[in-house]
Amino acid sequence: MAAISAATEGQAPIGKNRAHRSLPKGTVGSVRASLGGIQEIDTALILPWGPQDRLVLTAVNTEDDDALDLALSIEKNGQQVPVLLRPAGHHDGKFEVVYGRRRILACQQLGIPVKALIRTLDDGEALIAKGLENASRQDLSFYERARFAQAILEQGHLREQALQALSISKNTLSQLERVARLVPDAVGEAIGPAHGAGRPKWMALAAAYEGGALSEAEALRILRSLPKESSSDVRLQAILNNLDKRGPKDTRxxxxxxxxxxxxxxxxxxxxxxxxxxxxxxxxxxxxxxxxDRLITESYRSFENGSEVEDG
Structure with missing residues (x-):
């Protein structure tokens, strides 16, 4: 609810796209949005929207135990937390997901409607709501946050919006961008979210690519040599261990x-x-x-402020 309130109450609009802030009266979207409260929505009516925040939904090495547990929990206890949707601007009667993709997928697997709150939000407001909901759960890994930040910027949102959506400092955003830029997507997806790995390990992997100490093909070869049931944390560590065993070539x-x-x-x-x-x-x-002296002191203070959250 904090995420919804921040997106709909007292917030100045962010970005130029206001297409979803209001809809013509009489449309299915405007009617459903005006009803308020929690509604049951057929998952077939829900369309994807916005930057991807969870690597597990598209990763090659998907770790779906949590998703399975969620589906089993909903089947046993019902859906306890609603998702947030907004009416689709160009498809009357359909909705776009702001947050709650895993809950929607779980309900889809169970063949039941999803419990949802429906709000008319523009792209900026929806992005802030999505980011605040993520921040309240604090379960996105460092790499997922890096890919989320990358997706936000690639979709044309401003850096200030990315900072708000992720609740991070400029220094941390730069670190996330560095990892997303240097680590090949195929390698990151093959590793997986690596929830136990914080900023230092991913920055070390990014540095290896920047320095030419590692190639995409080599990393994928290492990952293919591991048991299929290896967790993403184990997969990331295997690549870093391989780098540590290198000779003088890697220390130039x-x-x-x-x-x-x-x-x-x-x-x-x-x-x-x-x-x-x-x-x-x-x-x-x-x-x-x-x-x-001042520049070093300020840089170190920025580093500390940016790494406190990431190092957990």
Whole structure:
């Protein structure tokens, strides 16, 4: 209910798409939305919407024990928590899921209607409601959050919206983006959510790809060699263990130049920044020298604030 309230009460609209905020009077969607309360909806009338937040729904290595348990629980005790839907803008009589996909799938498997709340929400409001509902459960893994953030941005939402939907800092969003960008989707999906693995392990995997220490084909080969029943945490750790066994090839320093005149050298034991005092770069080097203590302190504080939640 907190997610619904935040999306519908006192929130300024986010984004330009307001197509779902109001519907023509007399349409099935407008009538059902105006009824309020919890309603029973045929799962065949529900369409997908928005960025994917759960890797388990599409992963190659699906861990469906929780989904099976949910279906069994609903069969035995009934559906205790409603899902949130919004009327489909271009398909009168159908609805789009804002959150509760697993509950919908469970009800679909059981052949029963799903209990739902129906609200008219635009894309921005729906995204915030989806993010708040996820935050209240706190059961998305770090990698699922990375893919969720990636999907939000790829669908044209602003970074500010992603920050709100995930309730994270700018630093954490950058870390999530880095993992989603560097770890191939096929590898991430083959590993699975890895709920027991936090930020450090996924960042280590991303760094291995960035440094050329690992290829998509090699990672998939390692995963194929594991027993099929291996959990996603075991699968991720197997790849990291393989990296730890590597020889000197994997410990060679990497060099990158974020701007002209500045270079970053990264090794297994240290990170070194060099700024040349030459030409126009001298002014920047002098300024950086005067401000480096403050910049490091602020960066470290941002790192701590961004990693407290992720490291669990």
């Amino acid at each position: 320093p990497t060099l990158r130049a974020p701007i002209d005149g500045a270079s970053v050298k990264s090794t297994k034991t240290s990170v070194t920044l060099t700024i040349k005092r030459a030409g126009r770069g001298k002014e920047f080097a002098d300024w950086f020298d005067e401000n480096i």
